[in-house]
Amino acid sequence: MVSQTGRTQRQSWLPLFVLGVGMSMIVIDATIVNVAVPAIMGDLKLSATDVEWVNSIYSLTFAALLIPLGRMGDVRGRRRTFALGLAVFLVASLLAAAAGNAALLIGARVLQGAGASMVVPMTLAVVNATYTGRRRTIAFAVWGSIIGGMAALGPLLGGWVVKDFGWRWAFWVNLPIGLLVLLGTLKVPESRDPAAGGSDVPGVLLSVTGTSALVFGLIEGQRYGFFGWTPIPFAFALAVLALTCLVLVERSRARAGRPVVLDLSLFSIPSFRYGGAAAMIVSLGEFGLILVLPLFLQSAIGFTAFTTGLIIASLAGGTFLAGGLVPRLPATPRVIVRIGLAIEATAAVAIGLSVSPSLGPWTLVPWLVLYGIGIGFASAQLPNVMLAGVPARQSGAASGLQSTIRQLGAAVGIALLGTVLVTGLESAMTSRLPDQPQLARALRESAGAAVASIRDPARHAAAVAAAAEATRRVTVVTGLVLFLGVGATLLLPDTGGRRPEEE
Numbered sequence: 001m002v003s004q005t006g007r008t009q010r011q012s013w014l015p016l017f018v019l020g021v022g023m024s025m026i027v028i029d030a031t032i033v034n035v036a037v038p039a040i041m042g043d044l045k046l047s048a049t050d051v052e053w054v055n056s057i058y059s060l061t062f063a064a065l066l067i068p069l070g071r072m073g074d075v076r077g078r079r080r081t082f083a084l085g086l087a088v089f090l091v092a093s094l095l096a097a098a099a100g101n102a103a104l105l106i107g108a109r110v111l112q113g114a115g116a117s118m119v120v121p122m123t124l125a126v127v128n129a130t131y132t133g134r135r136r137t138i139a140f141a142v143w144g145s146i147i148g149g150m151a152a153l154g155p156l157l158g159g160w161v162v163k164d165f166g167w168r169w170a171f172w173v174n175l176p177i178g179l180l181v182l183l184g185t186l187k188v189p190e191s192r193d194p195a196a197g198g199s200d201v202p203g204v205l206l207s208v209t210g211t212s213a214l215v216f217g218l219i220e221g222q223r224y225g226f227f228g229w230t231p232i233p234f235a236f237a238l239a240v241l242a243l244t245c246l247v248l249v250e251r252s253r254a255r256a257g258r259p260v261v262l263d264l265s266l267f268s269i270p271s272f273r274y275g276g277a278a279a280m281i282v283s284l285g286e287f288g289l290i291l292v293l294p295l296f297l298q299s300a301i302g303f304t305a306f307t308t309g310l311i312i313a314s315l316a317g318g319t320f321l322a323g324g325l326v327p328r329l330p331a332t333p334r335v336i337v338r339i340g341l342a343i344e345a346t347a348a349v350a351i352g353l354s355v356s357p358s359l360g361p362w363t364l365v366p367w368l369v370l371y372g373i374g375i376g377f378a379s380a381q382l383p384n385v386m387l388a389g390v391p392a393r394q395s396g397a398a399s400g401l402q403s404t405i406r407q408l409g410a411a412v413g414i415a416l417l418g419t420v421l422v423t424g425l426e427s428a429m430t431s432r433l434p435d436q437p438q439l440a441r442a443l444r445e446s447a448g449a450a451v452a453s454i455r456d457p458a459r460h461a462a463a464v465a466a467a468a469e470a471t472r473r474v475t476v477v478t479g480l481v482l483f484l485g486v487g488a489t490l491l492l493p494d495t496g497g498r499r500p501e502e503e
Contacts, residue, residue, distance in 0.1 A: 015130060016139050018184035019123040022086060023143070024150045025177050026116045029093070030058070031154025032161060032170040033109075039167040040105070050102040056219045057106055061113025062120075063407040064212040068204045069114075070121040070400015071261045074193035078125045078396055083185045085118025090178040097171035108171075121403045125395035128387045129191040137384065138327045144380020145323030149316040149372075155294065156309030193393040202249050203261035210242030211404065218411035263397045266390065270493045272398065275386030276405045278488040282341065282378060283409025284416065285481035289315075289348065289371065292421055292448075292474045293364075299451045300467035301359055311364060318369035322376020333381040333388070338489045340377025345482035347371035352475030357464045378485075385492055413481075417474050422447055424470030432462040439463065 037054070040046060046054070073081040092111030099105035123143065131139040161169050217226075217235035224230040250262045267273050290312075297308045322340070329336060347370040354363055383402060390398040422444045429440040439459060442450040448467045454460040 014184075015126065015188040016142060018181055018188055019082070019126060020142060020146050021177065021184070022082070022119055022181040023123045023146050025174055025181065026089070026119050027147060027150040028154045028157060029112070029170070029174060030116075031151060032158035032173075033058075036158060036162045036167040036170045039162050043167065044099070044102060044105065046102050050106070053106050054102075054109055056216075058109045058113040058116075059219060059407075059411070060212060060215050061110050062117045063215045063404060063411070064208045065114055065117035066121055066400045066404040066407065067207045067211065067397075068261050068400075069118045070125070070403070071200075071263075071397045073118070073122050073125055073396030073400070074394065075396075077190050077192045078122050078129065079185055079188045079190040081118050081396070082122035082126065082188070083182060085115045085122065086178055086182050086185070087115075089115030089119060090175060090182075091115075093171040093174040093178070097168045121396065121399040124383055124387070124402065125399040126188060126191065128383075128390070128395040128399065129392040130189055134327065137333060137381070140333070140384035141323045141326035141376070141380045143383070145319050145376050147379060149319040149323075149376075151290070151316075153313055153316045156306070156313045159305045159309050191392065191395070193396070200250075200253065200259050200261040203246065203253070206242050206246035206249060207261055210239050210246055211408075213242060214239035214408065215411050218408075218415045221415050261397075262401070263394060266394065266398055266401060269389040270491075271389035272386055272402075274488065274491040274493075275382060276402070278337070278341075278485055278492065279382055279386060279402065279405050280409040280412075281481060281485040281488055282382060283406040284413035285348070285478050285485060286344070286375065286379070286410075286413070289351065289368075289475060289478060292417070292471050293351075295448050296355070296467055296471040297359075299449045300357070300464045300471075302452070303361060307361060311361065311368065314365045314368045315372040315375070318372020318374075319376040320372075321369075322373045323380065325373075326377060326380060333384045334489065334492045336381045337378050337385055337492070338486055340374045340379070340381070341482055341486045341489065342374075344371055344374030344378060345479045345486065347374055348475050348479035348482060352472045352479065355468050355472045355475065357461070357468050359468075389493070417477065418447070420477055421470050421474050424473045425466055428466035428469040429463060432466060433459065443467070 033055070040054070044050075069081065069085075089112055092108045092115055095111065096105055096108035099108055127136075127139045127143055158170065161173060213235045217232045217239065220235075221232050224232050226232050246262060247264065250260045250264055253260050254264065267276075294308050294312060297303045297311060298305060303311070326336060331339070347367050351364055351367045351371065354367060383399075386402055387395065387398055425448055426440045426444040429443050430437065433439060436459065439450075439454070443463060443466060448470065451460070451463045451467050454463050
């Protein structure tokens with residue numbers, strides 16, 4: 001039995017600080033790279049296909065490895081896996097910063113995705129296994145604020161780093177931060193599943209194949225088309241086949257008492273099952289604003305990248321504010337999630353209704369702050385609720401699967417809302433200028449970026465109005481999806497954020 005003093009030492013805030021800084025580095029790096037793409041294209045003479053792969057290969061690798069590497073944390077140790085992930089990410093950052101051509105940069109991004117897929121679920125697993133009671137609620141509030149806040153601050157920081165120091169510093173900056181975090185892992189408690197052991201090669205191969213094919217189809221569907229003789233239908237068919245075989249193989253191995261990489265027993269836990277459904281819906285909806293607002297603000301309204309970054313950063317202000325409010329709320333994590341989703345949905349609809357061709361620079365800020373508060377409530381406490389029924393020994397597998405569900409939700413959201421955006425741009429432009437089909441196609445193919453290149457005043461005004469209408473449509477759809485998420489939370493059991501062993 002652990003003494004009260006030992007438990008207090010184990011639940012000190014230093015491990016959370018170390019995990020938080022490591023997580024911040026991963027989240028910020030992803031957004032900095034997005035901002036750095038134009039500079040990278042000019043320096044390395046990248047083609048459009050190269051740019052696609054620089055961005056998508058990271059997401060593809062990250063999503064594909066979350067399940068097996070989450071399980072590895074349970075077997076080998078979560079702190080050890082977190083530290084290994086950091087080391088891989090730092091080596092990859094060094095290679096990316098020194099890359100002299102597209103192939104080297106893409107290869108480095110593969111390694112970065114592998115490192116990130118160890119770091120992200122392990123932060124969640126260590127928090128779940130380390131903190132209990134009220135400290136658990138606070139820890140998840142901090143974790144969620146980092147996820148939401150840094151994603152919003154990343155473009156602003158990225159714009160500054162790339163503009164003043166060059167794109168290579170988007171990767172160099174990871175080295176000093178990452179080395180300090182590696183040193184700090186000495187203060188993170190180790191934990192593992194004592195019952196776990198052995199390998200599951202078929203499960204690893206099937207999970208990586210199925211997840212990779214599914215995420216590839218969702219990411220590249222916009223580029224190739226979801227139907228017809230393109231790679232996408234074949235990717236989806238492969239995903240269905242591999243994931244179906246994965247379930248059958250893992251079920252058979254579990255019945256035989258053999259090690260499994262995908263613990264299907266997790267879905268027998270109501271909080272994890274219904275929390276997963278809610279997490280999928282939330283991730284699907286939350287990426288709507290991040291997808292369309294920067295494009296609209298820069299291409300259609302004409303704001304600079306820095307001004308756009310400041311506007312989006314107000315979302316981070318709301319997220320950090322929520323992180324301080326959550327521990328003071330006299331409500332269970334389930335209720336906090338529900339409140340947060342309702343706030344997010346309301347703010348998304350309000351943002352959509354506020355979008356117009358004459359949008360001022362600060363019109364959206366109050367609604368973005370409110371949206372950030374909703375993210376801070378919902379995204380922070382949803383993992384708390386989802387993992388509350390999961391025994392601490394299964395934290396790594398559950399965290400990897402939870403992160404995979406959210407990543408797949410985000411990919412579905414990008415595909416779905418991206419389709420809403422481009423079809424909305426084309427239809428809105430066609431209704432305004434029916435005799436200019438080439439302009440409608442240009443808007444569709446550029447996702448609205450072509451607005452800035454239109455010189456004729458009448459056509460430009462029509463394009464701005466079309467972009468406003470399409471952006472409004474996406475944000476309202478985002479709000480409606482998030483309202484569905486509120487409905488999904490009605491199925492969540494009220495655990496009070498406690499794990500089974502605490503009851």
